[in-house]
Amino acid sequence: MQRNLxxxxxxxxxxxxxxxxxxxxxxTSVAKLQSxxxxxxxxxxxxxxxxxxxxxxxVQDAAKAEADQVIELLREExxxxxxxxxxxxxxxxxxxxKDTENIQVTLHGVDPAxxxxxxxxxxxxxxxxxxxxxxxxxxxxxxxxxxVLELKRNTVTQSLQTIEKRxxxxxxxxPTVQAHGDPVTQSEILVELPGEGDPAHVKEIIGATAxxxxxxxxxxxxxxxxxxxxxxxxxxLPLNTELREFVSAGASGGWYLISRTPVITGQDMRSxxxxxxxxxxxxxxxxFTLSQDGARRFERFTQAxxxxxxxxxxxxxxxxxATIQSAISDSGRINGLSSxxxxxxxxxxxxxxxxxxxxxxxxxxxxxPSLGLDSIREGIFSGIAGLVAVIIVMLIYYKKAGLNAVLxxxxxxxxxxxxxxxxxxxxxxxxxxxxILTVGMAVDSNVxxxxxxxEEIRSGKSIIAAVDAGFGKAWWTIVDTHVTTIVSCxxxxxxxxxxxxxxxxxxxxxxxxxxxxxxxxxxxxxxxxLSGKTEVTELSI
Amino acid sequence: xxxxxxxxxxxxGHKWPFIIASLVLSVGGLLSLAVKGGPKYGIxxxxxxxxTVRFASKPDVEKIRTVLSKVLSxxxxxxxFEGASDxxxxxxxxxxxxxxxxxxDAELERSKKLVIxxxxxxxxxxxxxxxxxxxxxxxxxxxxxxxxxxxxxxxxSVQQVEELATAVIGFRDSHxxxxxxxxxxxxxxxxxxxxxxxxxxxxxxAPYTAARSSESVGPKVGADLRSQAISATLLxxxxxxxxxxxxxxxVYGVGAVIAVxxxxxxxxxxxxxxxxxxxxxxxxxxxxxxxxxxxxxxVIFDRIRENLQLNKRGGLVDVINLSVNQTLxxxxxxxxxxxxxxxxxxxxxxxxxxxxxxALVIGIIIGTYSSVFVAxxxxxxxxxxxxxxxxxxxxxxxxxxxxxxxxxxxxxxxK
Numbered sequence: 001m002q003r004n005l006x007x008x009x010x011x012x013x014x015x016x017x018x019x020x021x022x023x024x025x026x027x028t029s030v031a032k033l034q035s036x037x038x039x040x041x042x043x044x045x046x047x048x049x050x051x052x053x054x055x056x057x058x059v060q061d062a063a064k065a066e067a068d069q070v071i072e073l074l075r076e077e078x079x080x081x082x083x084x085x086x087x088x089x090x091x092x093x094x095x096x097x098k099d100t101e102n103i104q105v106t107l108h109g110v111d112p113a114x115x116x117x118x119x120x121x122x123x124x125x126x127x128x129x130x131x132x133x134x135x136x137x138x139x140x141x142x143x144x145x146x147x148v149l150e151l152k153r154n155t156v157t158q159s160l161q162t163i164e165k166r167x168x169x170x171x172x173x174x175p176t177v178q179a180h181g182d183p184v185t186q187s188e189i190l191v192e193l194p195g196e197g198d199p200a201h202v203k204e205i206i207g208a209t210a211x212x213x214x215x216x217x218x219x220x221x222x223x224x225x226x227x228x229x230x231x232x233x234x235x236x237l238p239l240n241t242e243l244r245e246f247v248s249a250g251a252s253g254g255w256y257l258i259s260r261t262p263v264i265t266g267q268d269m270r271s272x273x274x275x276x277x278x279x280x281x282x283x284x285x286x287x288f289t290l291s292q293d294g295a296r297r298f299e300r301f302t303q304a305x306x307x308x309x310x311x312x313x314x315x316x317x318x319x320x321x322a323t324i325q326s327a328i329s330d331s332g333r334i335n336g337l338s339s340x341x342x343x344x345x346x347x348x349x350x351x352x353x354x355x356x357x358x359x360x361x362x363x364x365x366x367x368x369p370s371l372g373l374d375s376i377r378e379g380i381f382s383g384i385a386g387l388v389a390v391i392i393v394m395l396i397y398y399k400k401a402g403l404n405a406v407l408x409x410x411x412x413x414x415x416x417x418x419x420x421x422x423x424x425x426x427x428x429x430x431x432x433x434x435x436i437l438t439v440g441m442a443v444d445s446n447v448x449x450x451x452x453x454x455e456e457i458r459s460g461k462s463i464i465a466a467v468d469a470g471f472g473k474a475w476w477t478i479v480d481t482h483v484t485t486i487v488s489c490x491x492x493x494x495x496x497x498x499x500x501x502x503x504x505x506x507x508x509x510x511x512x513x514x515x516x517x518x519x520x521x522x523x524x525x526x527x528x529x530l531s532g533k534t535e536v537t538e539l540s541i
Numbered sequence: 542x543x544x545x546x547x548x549x550x551x552x553x554g555h556k557w558p559f560i561i562a563s564l565v566l567s568v569g570g571l572l573s574l575a576v577k578g579g580p581k582y583g584i585x586x587x588x589x590x591x592x593t594v595r596f597a598s599k600p601d602v603e604k605i606r607t608v609l610s611k612v613l614s615x616x617x618x619x620x621x622f623e624g625a626s627d628x629x630x631x632x633x634x635x636x637x638x639x640x641x642x643x644x645x646d647a648e649l650e651r652s653k654k655l656v657i658x659x660x661x662x663x664x665x666x667x668x669x670x671x672x673x674x675x676x677x678x679x680x681x682x683x684x685x686x687x688x689x690x691x692x693x694x695x696x697x698s699v700q701q702v703e704e705l706a707t708a709v710i711g712f713r714d715s716h717x718x719x720x721x722x723x724x725x726x727x728x729x730x731x732x733x734x735x736x737x738x739x740x741x742x743x744x745x746x747a748p749y750t751a752a753r754s755s756e757s758v759g760p761k762v763g764a765d766l767r768s769q770a771i772s773a774t775l776l777x778x779x780x781x782x783x784x785x786x787x788x789x790x791x792v793y794g795v796g797a798v799i800a801v802x803x804x805x806x807x808x809x810x811x812x813x814x815x816x817x818x819x820x821x822x823x824x825x826x827x828x829x830x831x832x833x834x835x836x837x838x839x840v841i842f843d844r845i846r847e848n849l850q851l852n853k854r855g856g857l858v859d860v861i862n863l864s865v866n867q868t869l870x871x872x873x874x875x876x877x878x879x880x881x882x883x884x885x886x887x888x889x890x891x892x893x894x895x896x897x898x899x900a901l902v903i904g905i906i907i908g909t910y911s912s913v914f915v916a917x918x919x920x921x922x923x924x925x926x927x928x929x930x931x932x933x934x935x936x937x938x939x940x941x942x943x944x945x946x947x948x949x950x951x952x953x954x955x956k
Contacts, residue, residue, distance in 0.1 A: 362646070363762050366755045370714040393881065477843040495777075503829075
């Protein structure tokens with residue numbers, strides 16, 4: 001009995017030491033103690049201040065881009081196979097994320113005699129798509145469901161990586177970028193930026209699609225307006241061209257007719273940096289260099305087109321137009337930027353690559369550091385006030401046994417905090433709600449046991465027997481209450497979102513710790529008190 | 542000390558006044574919900590923009606509302622921050638068009654900018670060419686002072702200037718995000734009198750800070766979050782029902798879940814009557830309350846089961862009454878202590894915890910009495926009905942719930 005008790009005590013003391021180490025480490029000074037605690041306990045953004053952004057990847061954009069590529073390829077393949085597609089190709093325009101799977105390419109006016117060749121061509125060259133007839137002459141192509149899934153997954157992953165690169169290049173402290181919810185159905189990304197910052201600026205940088213391309217300018221124009229340009233072309237643009245506006249330093253420089261097929265795209269970019277614009281004082285520019293492969297292509301193209309014009313197009317705007325003087329191999333620039341920040345931001349997004357699809361902000365919460373500090377201060381103060389009140393009442397009501405309960409309660413809190421530290425879990429406001437319920441249930445477990453012991457003593461049992469019976473009978477009640485709550489936490493964890501999950505995790509850890517402290521530790525303390533005595537006539541409870 | 546030694550109250554004999562009280566509260570709450578068209582959801586659940594702005598002195602709420610109404614497409618709600626220790630904070634809420642207009646998110650972004658600009662024009666002096674220290678970030682501050690410091694002959698490296706700026710902003714944030722006199726900065730380490738002169742030249746203090754907190758949520762996300770929270774809670778309730786069914790008897794599970802449901806409805810109803818918002822933190826409080834109330838009910842059920850297994854004399858009414866009396870001391874102690882802790886949170890927890898602790902204060906009271914006056918009567922009523930149908934003797938034996946636990950305390954786990 002005595003030996004058994006010693007082993008139990010060793011287990012308890014060891015657990016406590018491990019837990020305390022988990023929270024405070026090995027501090028050598030008060031300052032070190034504070035910094036260790038701050039380092040080990042991860043506070044959520046709602047407590048320490050910071051910004052929390054939820055954004056959604058517009059996967060339908062990637063599907064459209066994919067369909068455009070398919071159309072390009074279809075043109076080529078039908079030409080080589082001599083399949084006449086009289087009415088041309090066309091795709092639909094899915095507007096929302098949900099519509100992504102409805103992406104469809106239509107082939108108008110296909111020569112009926114070539115139907116079987118067309119079928120085998122699609123099977124061979126477009127394994128991600130299925131072909132079906134609309135009528136005798138028109139066909140539609142749809143993306144296979146498995147390919148849509150893959151496209152979604154890839155697009156979200158790529159966006160995640162790009163955003164991560166961008167956020168990291170901003171040099172903020174401990175930002176996190178992670179998928180949020182189900183990548184396929186929700187396509188959401190969560191960005192958390194602790195501490196002070198400029199969330200509006202970060203949002204701009206994250207959201208820049210930054211699709212850069214260098215294209216050939218057709219040898220006419222520029223025109224003042226798009227209408228004028230369209231008029232000059234007789235209302236119809238030549239095949240494979242588009243009209244884009246040249247914007248420099250916020251002012252329009254006219255509309256140009258450019259080729260749709262780029263010579264160079266953002267993927268050929270090797271590096272980009274900001275510098276002052278040598279041509280216009282007070283302005284800035286972003287210069288970039290190309291990869292080897294891109295440089296080779298660029299050189300070949302410029303060699304063949306000396307005297308013609310090139311345009312650097314970013315997203316939907318032309319950012320610079322230049323006449324090719326000689327063969328250029330590996331660099332280019334975008335000038336006329338109004339500030340160093342604009343130039344630096346552009347360099348950053350070019351360096352980190354384009355997003356495969358646009359993004360949309362769903363949620364944006366910023367807690368200022370001052371409110372965070374106030375919350376922590378008030379939270380800690382009120383928590384301690386509540387705890388002290390509970391301790392005082394317990395000590396008055398249960399006397400020495402109350403001390404027992406207070407010890408178990410403190411130990412429970414230490415265990416819970418230590419578990420959060422070891423798991424690297426984040427403590428948020430809902431997490432604190434979980435802690436409060438844990439403390440409530442811990443108090444309850446002790447009260448249950450003590451009331452049971454009192455009852456047993458009243459019914460005439462000896463002290464030792466009463467303590468045993470009290471713990472024994474209360475045990476199953478404690479199991480039932482705890483398991484019920486843990487079961488509900490499982491559901492909250494599986495089906496709930498972020499904050500609800502945080503609540504569930506904290507509560508489950510707290511309840512497991514409570515079974516250890518309220519039942520095991522508390523019993524050991526009683527045993528110590530009663531051990532070695534053959535006749536116990538009084539128990540302070 | 543013992544308050545309740547051997548009590549013998551006839552709880553179930555007096556159940557009707559309580560059940561009527563419950564009905565009145567539930568119906569009142571539901572009526573309020575019906576009249577107001579559902580709960581008043583927080584920004585996370587309905588979408589929109591919410592900003593907390595702190596002023597140096599009690600702000601003119603009416604004035605803020607008027608100037609903002611002029612620039613925003615729909616009138617904002619402006620009110621003092623509930624539960625704040627001083628009355629200097631206001632919450633500005635701007636709704637969002639939830640009719641599915643495509644650019645609700647851009648609209649939110651625009652509204653936020655308009656609010657910030659309008660506040661600056663109304664309460665600050667954006668035209669004076671100085672930096673507003675109460676609304677600046679450390680980066681803005683360091684960029685602003687780096688050249689003037691050099692001109693004033695304060696030789697600091699770029700890194701030192703950044704550190705100084707961070708220290709100044711940190712000082713401001715630890716003082717509620719708002720300082721009223723630039724001279725207050727004297728306490729900041731590393732700030733020499735010379736540098737202070739530069740601060741006086743380059744910056745001023747607007748009598749407010751808009752950087753307390755801001756939140757904008759698209760309308761669709763709000764709806765998603767709402768349905769997700771509700772379905773997770775309902776599934777959790779179903780999970781508990783199944784467990785209690787397995788451990789006791791199905792009617793106990795039903796009784797417990799109805800009781801918990803009753804607590805939640807009443808709390809939401811009272812929030813509606815008091816015109817308080819159901820925010821994400823209030824949801825956390827409701828979850829806490831569900832756990833608490835369930836715990837309370839199971840303790841009593843456990844005792845009922847134990848007493849039935851001991852074959853106590855009397856009908857189920859007597860067994861339930863006896864069980865409630867036996868656990869009365871623990872009920873009062875536990876709920877009293879938990880109430881004490883939650884009350885501390887309500888009184889001193891600050892504005893962020895206000896809705897949260899209020900929900901718990903209400904919930905603990907309701908949750909405690911629902912175990913006795915809602916959950917137990919349901920079990921009793923069903924057994925009475927079942928007995929009548931079987932036309933058996935009204936007296937014992939009442940069947941003991943399926944015994945999952947050993948009848949008499951097994952101490953093996955406790956040892």
